[in-house]
Amino acid sequence: MRDVRTEGKGYFLAGKGQYTHEVVRLARGHSALAWGAEPPTAVAGIVTHGTSQAKVLGRDFLARLVETAPNGFACNRIAVHITGEGIGYLPPSLSSIYAEWAEDWRLTQTLILCKARVLIKPGKGPRRRPCAQVMLDIARPFEIRAFGS
Numbered sequence: 001m002r003d004v005r006t007e008g009k010g011y012f013l014a015g016k017g018q019y020t021h022e023v024v025r026l027a028r029g030h031s032a033l034a035w036g037a038e039p040p041t042a043v044a045g046i047v048t049h050g051t052s053q054a055k056v057l058g059r060d061f062l063a064r065l066v067e068t069a070p071n072g073f074a075c076n077r078i079a080v081h082i083t084g085e086g087i088g089y090l091p092p093s094l095s096s097i098y099a100e101w102a103e104d105w106r107l108t109q110t111l112i113l114c115k116a117r118v119l120i121k122p123g124k125g126p127r128r129r130p131c132a133q134v135m136l137d138i139a140r141p142f143e144i145r146a147f148g149s
Helices: 092-104
Strands: 011-015 045-049 054-067 077-084 085-087 111-121 131-135 144-147
Touching: 054 092, 077 092, 077 111, 077 131
Parallel strands: 011 111
Antiparallel strands: 011 144, 045 054, 054 077, 054 111, 077 085, 111 131
16 A cells, blocks of 8 residues: 555544445546556456456555535545545545535544555557546445544
């Protein structure tokens, strides 16, 4: 897992290792989406789309969930940060539920982390760009574990 600032007290949202929630409105210029010379970790696999199969390269990170627009639209209410930068937002279907839950438990200004997996499907041919996807491992109902002092 990549480094994330975890100073003080916070909570970790438990997952089941399924990475079922896709981050929306990706920041295409984010450093986690650029492979550069660094080789991907061993989270590679084969993904099937219809009848074709494609290799997928992946890296795991810790993501921070940050409320950016209290009482705002669900599409950009909860930002997802990786390596200290915003990479996208929780999908609207999960954003509203998460925001209500965090408000009920008075966790809106608290450090909340979860597991994130960045997946890259290499483009075919010299001009095709890779296709990026960020998936979150968040179990429902929400379960948290405390960390820090």
